[in-house]
Amino acid sequence: MYNIFLIILSFLFLLYFLFKSEWLLLVAGLGQIVMISFFSIKSGHLFITNLVELSFFLTGLLSIRLVFFNSHLPKEFRYYINGIIVFFDIYLFFIIGNMDFGGVTKFYSIWFIIYIISYLIMFSSLVINMANIFQIFFSRNILLEQSMDSEFKISFFFMNVVIVMRMICEYFMSGEYWSWNNQEIWLLILLMVMSCYFFLQKSVWQILFKIVIIILSFFISVFVYLNLL
Amino acid sequence: MYRKVSLFLLKVFIFLEVIFLFFSTLVPQNLNQELYYKMFSSNIVKYIFLFQLNNYYSSKINFVLLGVIIFLLILSGLKYFKKLSFFLFFMIFFFIVIIIFFDRFYNRRVLINVVEGNSINFSKIINRTKKIDDCYLKFLKFEIKSSEGYKEGIAFFQKGKDTLILSSKKSISIDGYRLYQKEFKKLEIFRIAIDSNDFLCFGDTLYQFGKLRILVNKYINTDKKLLATINNKEIELPLNTDISVDDSRIKFIGYEGEKYLLQIKIVQERFLDFLFILGYLYLFLLLFLLTKGTEARNV
Numbered sequence: 001m002y003n004i005f006l007i008i009l010s011f012l013f014l015l016y017f018l019f020k021s022e023w024l025l026l027v028a029g030l031g032q033i034v035m036i037s038f039f040s041i042k043s044g045h046l047f048i049t050n051l052v053e054l055s056f057f058l059t060g061l062l063s064i065r066l067v068f069f070n071s072h073l074p075k076e077f078r079y080y081i082n083g084i085i086v087f088f089d090i091y092l093f094f095i096i097g098n099m100d101f102g103g104v105t106k107f108y109s110i111w112f113i114i115y116i117i118s119y120l121i122m123f124s125s126l127v128i129n130m131a132n133i134f135q136i137f138f139s140r141n142i143l144l145e146q147s148m149d150s151e152f153k154i155s156f157f158f159m160n161v162v163i164v165m166r167m168i169c170e171y172f173m174s175g176e177y178w179s180w181n182n183q184e185i186w187l188l189i190l191l192m193v194m195s196c197y198f199f200l201q202k203s204v205w206q207i208l209f210k211i212v213i214i215i216l217s218f219f220i221s222v223f224v225y226l227n228l229l
Numbered sequence: 230m231y232r233k234v235s236l237f238l239l240k241v242f243i244f245l246e247v248i249f250l251f252f253s254t255l256v257p258q259n260l261n262q263e264l265y266y267k268m269f270s271s272n273i274v275k276y277i278f279l280f281q282l283n284n285y286y287s288s289k290i291n292f293v294l295l296g297v298i299i300f301l302l303i304l305s306g307l308k309y310f311k312k313l314s315f316f317l318f319f320m321i322f323f324f325i326v327i328i329i330f331f332d333r334f335y336n337r338r339v340l341i342n343v344v345e346g347n348s349i350n351f352s353k354i355i356n357r358t359k360k361i362d363d364c365y366l367k368f369l370k371f372e373i374k375s376s377e378g379y380k381e382g383i384a385f386f387q388k389g390k391d392t393l394i395l396s397s398k399k400s401i402s403i404d405g406y407r408l409y410q411k412e413f414k415k416l417e418i419f420r421i422a423i424d425s426n427d428f429l430c431f432g433d434t435l436y437q438f439g440k441l442r443i444l445v446n447k448y449i450n451t452d453k454k455l456l457a458t459i460n461n462k463e464i465e466l467p468l469n470t471d472i473s474v475d476d477s478r479i480k481f482i483g484y485e486g487e488k489y490l491l492q493i494k495i496v497q498e499r500f501l502d503f504l505f506i507l508g509y510l511y512l513f514l515l516l517f518l519l520t521k522g523t524e525a526r527n528v
Contacts, residue, residue, distance in 0.1 A: 109399070153519045160515055164508045172400055175338065175409050175496035177329050180286035182254050189250050192243050199240060 005035050006056065010089040013063065016082055022067045025082070029063030032056050047113050054116070054228065055092050059085045062124045080131040109172055115165035116228065122158035123225055125151050126218045133211050145207050152214065156194050163191055183227055190220045232305055239301040246294045253285035299326065314521070318514045325507050328500050336497040340411065343368045344418070344429075345488040351388075354495065355406055364388065364404070371413065371489035382413045384491055395493070402498065411492040418485040419445055419455060421466070424478055431490065441477055448484055455481045 012028035036056050040047045048057050062085055066078050129151045136144045166187060167177045178184060197213045200206040256277055257268070265274045265283060281288035303323075309315040343349050351364040367387040374381045386393040388403070395401050400409045417432035423441065430436055436443045440460075447456040455466040459474050466472055466481035473479075 157512075157516055157519055161512060164512060168505075168508070171501075172407075173398075173409070175400075175407060175494055177332070185250050185254055189247050192247050192250075196240065196243060199236060 006032065007093065009035065010086070010093070013082055013086045013089065017079065022078075025063040025078075026067045029060040029067070032060035032063075036060070048116050049112075051226075052092065054120070054225075055088065057117075058120050058124060059088055059092075061120050062127060065124050065128065077131060077135055080134060081128060084127065084131070109169065111165050111168045111172065115162060115169055118158045118161040118165060119225070119228060122155045122162060123221050125155035125158070126214065126221055129155070129214050130218050133214060136211070145202070145210070148210065148214070152194075152197055152210075155217070156197070159191055159194055163187060183224070186220065186224045186227075190217060190224060193217055193220060232308060235301050235305040239298065239305055242294060242298050242301060246291075246298060249280065249282070249285065249290065249294065252280075253282050256282045256285075258286070259284055314514060314517055318511070318518060321507050321511045321514060325504065325511060328504050328507070332500055332504075336499050337406075337495075338497070339495040341493050341495065343491050343493060345369075345371055345491070351403065351406075355404075355497075366393075366403075368491065371491065382410060382491075384410060384413075384489075405498050407496045407498050409494040409496065411494045413492070414490045415487055416490050417445075417448060418488050419448065420482040420485060421455075422480040422482055427482065429485070439477070440475060441479075443479075450484075455484075 009028045009031040012024045016024045036053045037047060040053060048054050062081060066081055129148055132144060132148045132151060136148070166184060170179055171177050193213060194217050197210055200210050260283065265277060269277065277283055281290055285291055303319060306315060306319060310319065337355065339354060341349060341354060345368055348365045348367040351366050369385040369387050369392070372383045374383060382397045384395045386395060393401050395408055395410050397410045400407050419430045419432070421428055421430055423438050428438070430443065430445055432445050442460055444458040445455060446458060449456065453468040457464055457466055459479065464472065464474060466479060468481055471478050471480050
């Protein structure tokens with residue numbers, strides 16, 4: 001039942017390529033998030049605590065970000081991201097049969113949900129920035145660095161929220177603020193790599209370094225995302 | 230000039246810390262030295278011990294690197310301390326570090342074991358200075374909820390008329406102290422007497438009573454007898470029969486069945502509210518600095 005609804009909503013992403021209306025993205029994105037919420041409530045586990053829900057929430061969040069995305073970039077920019085969403089959704093439907101739908105978290109609090117959502121916002125900003133980088137290389141328009149900067153600031157802020165929320169979760173679960181487990185170390189590595197972005201200025205070489213930091217952050221965050229729960 | 234040098238050093242030290250952290254995730258922590266030689270080649274093990282990667286998170290290298298990074302961060306940002314927002318941001322960051330340090334070293338942390346059906350005097354454990362009424366927590370029962378391959382232990386406690394639920398996924402707070410479920414074991418419980426003194430013993434646990442070292446191996450229900458290892462000798466203890474071992478008289482009084490032994494961690498919650506407020510202020514000021522634009526990018 002839920003799968004059919006999710007397939008219909010994902011189909012809306014494909015329709016966007018034909019009709020080019022942002023309303024389709026908004027409906028599909030919000031619909032996915034609402035469906036996932038209903039699914040978690042009905043299953044009786046904590047919201048977005050398995051990889052399937054997490055992934056559908058991410059694609060929903062990305063599409064909403066696209067609708068309200070205000071930048072100097074051309075409109076084609078939305079197609080790249082939408083392409084990624086469609087590709088990701090198709091991949092999800094292929095693996096959905098083999099995946100566990102239960103809640104798999106060891107944390108059980110509202111702070112954990114904030115932590116997950118903050119991470120997904122951070123991750124979606126990095127995905128948008130990756131598309132931004134492709135655009136910079138294709139159009140060779142270095143002025144797009146401005147929109148790269150503003151998007152990176154969003155991801156850096158939410159990375160800090162992730163760290164603070166992780167500390168709160170850890171305190172309520174173990175009595176320590178930081179327990180140096182692998183997940184926390186990778187979050188710290190990610191924060192340190194991202195913080196290096198703000199040392200760089202506006203020369204061409206430094207912008208190239210910024211691009212390297214974004215790509216590196218993206219790959220680290222993919223690794224963290226797969227081990228987030 | 231000093232700012233350029235400190236910024237350069239800051240980048241170098243962040244790079245070093247990231248490299249060390251990365252390698253530390255590849256090395257299992259706090260194992261016996263021999264196990265590292267089995268896992269890695271001797272050349273790699275040499276470097277693991279040289280850089281303390283076997284216990285990196287509490288090593289001097291980690292603390293020095295983190296300390297230097299924080300110091301250089303403050304040094305490179307000194308120029309911006311004239312601006313109130315930057316000054317507040319660094320001060321909040323500094324206070325958060327100080328409070329976490331105080332919490333780690335000055336807030337009480339106690340580990341206690343409690344058996345199903347028994348009570349603990351909470352006031353005595355937390356050692357209150359004020360004279361107040363005793364607060365007893367009775368460990369009523371323990372349940373294991375298995376779902377999706379994960380086991381969740383749920384302990385039910387009675388405090389006065391209230392029933393408190395302490396789960397492995399959820400801690401509880403009592404009078405400024407937070408209780409966490411650390412681990413649980415299901416053990417067989419036996420009552421034995423040594424020279425007319427009664428003791429409760431758990432199965433598979435080694436006990437030292439004076440000169441006697443006792444390990445209960447097995448209870449045979451059909452014969453009503455206990456198999457135990459006493460001072461490295463295997464001895465059978467029939468029910469209510471005195472047995473003499475190394476000048477001591479041991480008697481197996483009864484089998485009390487299987488019960489859960491729960492380990493609870495109790496942590497004092499001092500400064501927690503203050504830390505929450507500082508955490509929110511930190512995020513708020515970071516948002517302010519990032520949206521403000523030009524100054525933030527140069528720090």
